[in-house]
Each structure stands twice: as structure tokens, then as C-alpha cells.
């Protein structure tokens with residue numbers, strides 16, 4: 001469901017953020033970039049208007065993971081918090097970094113073509129082999 005005034009941050013606490021608006025959507029991403037950048041089989045992202053996101057503490061390090069994609073993470077502990085394309089007006093927030101991690105639930109899967117065979121979730125959510133209709137991540 002839509003949420004407002006959510007907060008979250010990295011593992012060590014150096015980076016904190018606040019979300020002041022409603023999420024646009026949320027889903028799992030099984031792409032290789034998410035896998036390699038997190039070291040985990042899947043990442044869960046919630047999309048917000050960039051204007052609804054702000055850091056309240058700390059300054060992230062930024063890694064350009066693709067031609068148009070920037071990943072923002074804590075320079076101290078490495079937690080990844082944000083994916084954004086400078087050409088777009090949205091940001092994707094790592095849902096597991098929310099203080100209230102159950103505040104938003106995934107609604108779909110994308111890039112299942114690169115899903116790791118030993119990992120799966122028990123759900124009936126829509127699954128897209130590629131970026132899907134929204135091209136969210």
C-alpha cells in the first residue's frame with residue numbers, strides 16, 4: 001500500500017534518508033547488476049518520485065553501474081540505498097533498508113531471465129523475463 005514519511009538507512013547508520021510521498025511501485029529485480037552489486041540473489045526496490053526522497057544524514061558514494069544507472073551506497077559500510085537514472089524523475093529505494101521493512105511489499109518480478117536457479121520466492125506475482133512493462137530498474 002502507499003506509504004508516507006518512511007525512513008531508512010544503511011547498516012552502520014552513517015546514511016539516513018526520508019521518504020515523504022507515496023511509492024509509485026515496488027518489485028523484485030533479478031538482474032545481474034543487482035546481484036553483483038549486492039552480493040545477494042535478488043534486490044527489492046520501491047520507486048518514488050525523486051522529489052520525495054532526501055538524505056537526512058551523510059553523503060553517499062556513487063557508482064555508475066551502467067550507461068544510465070547510478071547506485072548510491074554508504075562509503076563506510078557499503079549498504080546500497082538508491083538506484084537512479086539522472087534522466088528520470090524517480091529514484092528506486094532498497095526496500096530492505098527501510099526501518100519498517102514490511103511497509104511496502106513487492107508487486108512483481110523483473111529480469112527473471114537471470115534469476116539464480118537455487119533461489120525463488122513463493123508468490124503469484126507477475127514475472128517478467130526482462131525489464132517488464134514499466135522498465136522500473
Ligand SMILES: [Zn+2]
Pocket residue numbers: 010011012013014015074075076077078079
Ligand atoms: Zn553505513
Ligand SMILES: [Zn+2]
Pocket residue numbers: 029030031032033034035111137
Ligand atoms: Zn536489477
